[in-house]
Amino acid sequence: MTASAEDRARDLRTRLESVQRRIAEATEKAGREQAPQLIVVSKFFPASDVQILHEFGMTDFGENKDQEAAAKSAELSDLNLRWHFIGQLQSNKAKSVVRYASMVHSVDRASIVNALGKAMAREIAAAEEAGEPARPDLEVLIQVDFGEEFSPDHDATPASSGAQRGGVVPQEIAALAAAISETQHLTLRGLMTVAPLGAEPGKVFDRLREELDGLNRLYPDASIMSAGMSHDLEAAIESGATHLRIGSDVLGPRPAVR
Numbered sequence: 001m002t003a004s005a006e007d008r009a010r011d012l013r014t015r016l017e018s019v020q021r022r023i024a025e026a027t028e029k030a031g032r033e034q035a036p037q038l039i040v041v042s043k044f045f046p047a048s049d050v051q052i053l054h055e056f057g058m059t060d061f062g063e064n065k066d067q068e069a070a071a072k073s074a075e076l077s078d079l080n081l082r083w084h085f086i087g088q089l090q091s092n093k094a095k096s097v098v099r100y101a102s103m104v105h106s107v108d109r110a111s112i113v114n115a116l117g118k119a120m121a122r123e124i125a126a127a128e129e130a131g132e133p134a135r136p137d138l139e140v141l142i143q144v145d146f147g148e149e150f151s152p153d154h155d156a157t158p159a160s161s162g163a164q165r166g167g168v169v170p171q172e173i174a175a176l177a178a179a180i181s182e183t184q185h186l187t188l189r190g191l192m193t194v195a196p197l198g199a200e201p202g203k204v205f206d207r208l209r210e211e212l213d214g215l216n217r218l219y220p221d222a223s224i225m226s227a228g229m230s231h232d233l234e235a236a237i238e239s240g241a242t243h244l245r246i247g248s249d250v251l252g253p254r255p256a257v258r
C-alpha cells in the first residue's frame with residue numbers, strides 16, 4: 001500500500017471502530033441482545049474505500065445512484081458483498097439495479113414494483129438460458145415518509161420535506177405491500193424511513209416500528225426495520241431498527257448533500 005492508502009485505511013478503521021462502539025453501547029442501553037446490521041453507505045466514495053472496509057469485515061454497502069452503484073459493484077465483483085439500493089429509483093433503472101442489488105430499500109410506488117418484478121423475471125430467464133443458477137428473490141422494503149405527521153409545514157417547504165426524499169404516507173403501506181407480495185421474484189422484507197428534517201428521530205422511528213409490527217403480522221418475512229443514519233443511529237436502535245445506514249461517520253464528510 002502507498003503511504004496515502006495506509007493513511008486512508010487507518011482513518012477508516014478509526015471511524016468504523018467509533019461507529020461500532022456507538023452501536024454496541026446503544027444496543028446494550030436498549031436492552032437488545034443483537035446489534036443491528038450495519039450497512040455502510042459508500043455513495044460518493046471510491047471502490048478502494050469499500051475494499052478496505054471489506055477487509056475490516058464489512059459486507060453490506062449502500063448506494064443511492066444506479067450509475068455509481070453499478071460501476072462500484074462491477075469493480076468489486078470478486079468480493080462477496082451485499083449491495084443495498086437506498087436512493088430514489090426510476091423505473092428505467094430497475095433492469096440495472098437488479099443485477100447487483102440484494103435489497104432495495106426505497107420502493108414507494110406500484111410502477112417501481114412492476115419494473116423490478118419484470119427486471120427480475122428477465123434476469124432469471126437469462127440465467128436459466130445460460131445454464132447459470134438463478135439469483136434469489138430481490139428483497140424489497142417500502143420507504144415510508146412521515147413528513148406529514150411530523151412537519152406541519154410539510155407542503156410549504158418542499159425542499160426540506162419528505163416529498164423530495166420519496167416514500168409513501170403510512171396509509172399507503174398496505175396497498176403497496178399487497179402489490180409487492182403479488183409480484184413474483186420480489187420478497188417484501190420490511191420498511192425503511194429517513195427521519196424528516198426537524199422531527200425528533202426517536203418519535204419517527206417509533207412510528208416506523210409500529211407500522212412494521214402491523215405489517216409483519218400479515219407478512220412473516222417483513223421483519224426488517226431500516227432506520228438510523230450517522231446522526232440518529234442511537235434513536236433508531238432504541239426504537240428497534242434492524243438495519244442501520246451509515247455513511248459520513250464511517251467514511252468522512254461528503255463534498256455535498258446528494
Ligand SMILES: *Cc1c(COP(=O)(O)O)cnc(C)c1O
Nearest residue numbers: 041064086229230245246247248
Ligand atoms: C446518504 C444516506 C444515508 C447515510 O447518511 P449519513 O448521514 O451519511 O450517515 C442513509 N440513508 C439514505 C437514504 C441516504 O441517502
